[in-house]
Amino acid sequence: MTVLVPVLGDQLSHGLASLKGCDPADTVVLMMEVAEEAAHVRHHKAKIALIFSAMRHFAAELRKAGWRVDYIRLDDPENAGSFTGEVIRAAERHSPRLIRVVEPGDWRVEQAMLDWQTFIGCPVEILPDSRFLCSRDEFASWAAGRKELRMEFFYREMRRRTGLLMDGKDPVGGKWNYDAANRSGPPTGLKGPPLPRFAPDAMTNEVIELVGTRFADHFGALDKFSWPVTAQEAETAAAAFLKDRLPTFGQWQDAMVRGQDFLFHAVLSPAINLGLLDPLDLCRRAEAEYRAGRAPLAAVEGFVRQLIGWREYIRGVYWLEMPGLAEDNYLGATRPLPDFYWTGKTDMACLADCVRTTRDNAYAHHIQRLMVLGNFALLAGIRPQDVADWFLVVYADAFDWVELPNVAGMALFADGGRLASKPYAASGAYIDRMSNYCGSCRYKVKLKTGPDACPFNALYWHFLDRNEDKLGRNMRLANPYATWRRMSEEKRTEYLASAEAFLQQLQNADAGWARHGQSEQNR
Missing domain, CATH: 1.10.579.10 (DNA Cyclobutane Dipyrimidine Photolyase, subunit A, domain 3)
Known part of the structure; x- marks a missing residue:
């Protein structure tokens, strides 16, 4: 009997926990482009195009690797419009003995997942997202009993756990944090190296056309779309950052220059958050650049801190504080967003x-x-x-x-x-x-x-x-x-x-x- 594995648009990793241990012969991977997620807020047109294109490319990779993929396109006339609706329809098609899914990154979506078993009548297994270094339970244990949650202390724990930028029990260079060295304002004429850009292929162009038509009234432009939409393209972007931008990333990471949209930034966060890049691997490669003398410690430490420190910390705080965080307004701010x-x-x-x-x-x-x-x-x-x-x-x-x-x-x-x-x-x-x-x-x-x-x-x-x-x-x-x-x-x-x-x-x-x-x- 079939195992149904829904894969969401930000779970595009071949090592996804829900795929591990599954036999492609009796597994159906379900991927869904649904209107509810594209428009529950009116997402930037390029953001929708990026996610849908990356999903379609990932589905093609899965098929090539031998997986059976049930892919629901946005323009499918039978599209139910929501994750829950599509999982119910897929269960009717495939009669699964088990639904196996990785926890989502959205509290709202997880609340829907928790009802799937009731609606569908077969067991639903929600797995921890192993792509993060610190699980939700581990973060809650770390936070328990603390009067204050401070990223710096959490970050040090993550450095010890991973061994990144460590000399035995001590941080490389004798300090945990080199942020003070990464705050230079821009000199006249500061420019970063060209950012790798990726011309849309036929599949991406099809998505761009769909988004431009279906979401024409959404914010943002599509004419400059050139995001990496596959792991291979994301790797090209990562390699270029490590070689060309990381050495000067630290010094200028806080600088702002009119018309210079990227400067020395990695611009890898969309690929990382979609699952096309492994953040721990990026950190180890950045550390290798420092050990080889090709990038200064302050730049590499700043990059590592963003990934294993701030990124992991932010996720832990989100799940610790939801759903209340969405309504918090400690300072009583009431002015509407300016036009x-x-x-x-x-x-x-x-x-x-x-x-x-x-x-x-x-x-x-x-x-x-x-x-x-x-x-x-x-x-x-x-x-x-x-x-x-x-x-x-x-x-x-x-x-x-x-x-x-x-x-x-x-x-x-x-x-x-x-x-x-x-x-x-x-x-x-x-x-x-x-x-x-x-x-x-x-x-x-x-x-x-x-x-x-x-x-x-x-x-x-x-x-x-x-x-x-x-x-x-x-x-x-x-x-x-x-x-x-x-x-x-x-x-x-x-x-x-x-x-x-x-x-x-x-x-x-x-x-x-x-x-x-x-x-x-x-x-």
């Missing part, structure tokens, strides 16, 4: 460029996301659920488990500090130091208040002032609050009035768009 997050039509050069690269590429690097797009939403008091939905929509690497904790916990402090020890709030001075945006901006970053001043400056103090009851005792904000309290009453009033004037202008602009039906969210 320029969709249109890019703002005089703030930093925000305009970050929205542009997001629209063009379904990508922006981590500092653009955190310290421009996230920072503005934090300072302006944008409702966390609106911001989280936007981030989930627009980025090719955004899946619920990784996007929600990063946005709600790290960028917006909506969880009250369970994930991060302080809000990542910054004035225009930070953006000026780490980018070349300010020189071409209509606003003046050196001006602190008034209609021509960088809005981040007054918004920063407005944020601290309105949240003092909740943040005033945070030790990591002691210096900013001390500075605020030393200011004259006149100066504080000037900052608050300037911020209020900008926020009112923002509200009026968005009301105008809504009133005249001109919102370009879906263009």
Whole structure:
């Protein structure tokens, strides 16, 4: 009798736990393109195309390897439109004795999976995702009894467990973290090497046509689509990063340059999150570059920390905190998401460029996301659920488990500090130091208040002032609050009035768009 193995769009790994131990002769692999997942938020067109193309290529690889694949395309007239509906239909076709599936990355999808056995009437086995180094149960055990969850301590445990960048029991170089060496602002003319791009083949072009027709009103562009959609293409991209970008990745990883969308970043997160690349393997290869003298320790440690530290930590926090994390709003932010997050039509050069690269590429690097797009939403008091939905929509690497904790916990402090020890709030001075945006901006970053001043400056103090009851005792904000309290009453009033004037202008602009039906969210 048949074993039915549903494989989701972010589980495209040949070593997937649900496939291990199965005999291709009595196994049916079920893969499903369903409208519910493509549109439960209005995903970027390029993100949908990437996932569907990668799925179709993976199905072809499975067939070539001898597996029987039952593949449901989005345009199949019988498509039920949901994972549950398609699993029920597949059970009717194949009469399985067992349904075997790997746990999903979305709490919402797992809740549906837990009902499959009731609907279908055969056993459903939900397996841990062995592609992660730390299981959900192991993370919960690590977190149990801790007053604070801090990534740095978790990261050290992962270094010890994997042996990455270790000399016996000690970290290579004598330090666990070299982040302080990875914060250089950009010199004039900074450019990264060309990013490997992959011309769409016939299968991908078919998907692009489908997405362009079916999701024409979704955000984002398809004309620049060149993401790797197979493990082989992803490996080509990984090899190019390790050779050409890793040596200078660390120094410039926080830098932002207008029009330079990728600089020295790996841009591998979509492939990693789909399952086309093994993050532990990437870390071992990066370590080999350091051991061979081809990449500096600070760059390699920063890359390793993102994968076995932050990525694993974020996933653990997601499953620990759900479902409450999705509704957290510790700072009581209620302002709606400004329309320029969709249109890019703002005089703030930093925000305009970050929205542009997001629209063009379904990508922006981590500092653009955190310290421009996230920072503005934090300072302006944008409702966390609106911001989280936007981030989930627009980025090719955004899946619920990784996007929600990063946005709600790290960028917006909506969880009250369970994930991060302080809000990542910054004035225009930070953006000026780490980018070349300010020189071409209509606003003046050196001006602190008034209609021509960088809005981040007054918004920063407005944020601290309105949240003092909740943040005033945070030790990591002691210096900013001390500075605020030393200011004259006149100066504080000037900052608050300037911020209020900008926020009112923002509200009026968005009301105008809504009133005249001109919102370009879906263009």
